[in-house]
Amino acid sequence: MRGFKIVGLLIIVSSVFGCSDMTSSLVQVRNAWVREPPGGHPITGAYMEITNTSNAICEIIQVSSSKVGRVEIHQTEHDNGTMRMRKIDSLKLRPGEQIILQPGGLHLMLMDLADDLKAGDILMLLLHFSDGTKQQVESSVRKGTYE
Ligand SMILES: [Cu+2]
Numbered sequence: 002m003r004g005f006k007i008v009g010l011l012i013i014v015s016s017v018f019g020c021s022d023m024t025s026s027l028v029q030v031r032n033a034w035v036r037e038p039p040g041g042h043p044i045t046g047a048y049m050e051i052t053n054t055s056n057a058i059c060e061i062i063q064v065s066s067s068k069v070g071r072v073e074i075h076q077t078e079h080d081n082g083t084m085r086m087r088k089i090d091s092l093k094l095r096p097g098e099q100i101i102l103q104p105g106g107l108h109l110m111l112m113d114l115a116d117d118l119k120a121g122d123i124l125m126l127l128l129h130f131s132d133g134t135k136q137q138v139e140s141s142v143r144k145g146t147y148e
Pocket residue numbers: 075076086108109110
């Protein structure tokens with residue numbers, strides 16, 4: 002009985018911390034980049050390596066940016082030589098797991114771009130986690146092959 006009470010208290014304490022600090026450090030993001038949209042198209046892809054550095058499962062449920070109308074999480078699938086993109090609802094990472102968003106695989110689709118993104122620009126992306134925290138990601142715009 003005593004053990005249960007202690008566990009209950011720990012859960013309350015950790016959720017209070019989670020609410021008071023809305024900046025997340027659940028994941029470490031490296032090599033974040035956005036492909037320069039070809040010929041001024043208002044749509045492009047964003048790529049990065051995400052590692053869950055926490056000891057809990059974390060889930061990215063949404064990505065946003067002040068300069069992007071809509072961001073979707075996509076998985077590229079190869080189907081009989083045809084490449085298709087499927088929208089997925091979230092990215093779930095186990096503790097210590099790394100996922101790589103890259104051309105031809107998992108990626109973020111940036112749609113309705115407000116600005117003309119050019120190689121050398123910086124685009125801020127905001128990762129939204131299922132626990133309500135958010136994490137900002139600085140990504141650099143580069144030229145890249147179209148996927
Ligand atoms: Cu896509």
